[in-house]
Amino acid sequence: MQKVITISLILCLFHSLAYGQKSLDNVNGLNQVKLNQTLQDYQKSLYLISGDEPVYKNNNSIRESLKRNIKNGIREGVYKEHSHLFIDGKKASKLNMIFYKGELYKIRWTFRKGDFKDLASLAKFLNQHFTEQFGHPKEVLFGDTYIWEEDKNYLQAFLDQTEYQIELRDKQIDRIVKNLQ
DSSP states (O other): OHHHHHHHHHHHHHHHHHHOOOOHHHHOEETTEETTOBHHHHGGGEEEOOSOSHHHHTOHHHHHHHHHHHHTTEEEEEEOSSGGGEETTEEOSEEEEEEETTEEEEEEEEEETTTOSOHHHHHHHHHHHHHHHHOSOSEEETTTEEEEEOSSEEEEEEEOSSEEEEEEEEHHHHHHHHHHO
8 A cells, every 4th residue: 555655656746747837947038039148149130229210219318218228238129030929829019139238138029909809818828828837926916917936037927908018037137237227
């Protein structure tokens, strides 16, 4: 009888390890986009925002803020290719990658209402996907912001009337950047 119990416990342990949730810190990315990679790794696939784009011409404060960020080593790029736009089979409208001193510290997937008829269903689907991957969120704010947080990384999913955003951040670098702004 004791052998049966021991074997059962071993099988249960094996099952939980084999099919368990992943660590957000160990995964360190989504859809093959990994935090802490270099700007050079993505340079050919990005349009780096310079502040000289037409959208910034009429707004001096935003343009100056962007230029200050660039001077401080913060660069944001819009991903131009197709492959990394998907999360669990759902194609994002836009993917932004933000670097500090050449190191990727924030990844933002944006799903726009114009591309998805029902953002709430999309958010529910992807939030469930993240729960299955990383466990229950550490926090849920106002019913529309879900936060998974571990020692190194932070994943936030946010829904409003016009878009659903997913951000994955390196917490340590994010703190440094926030202190610069």
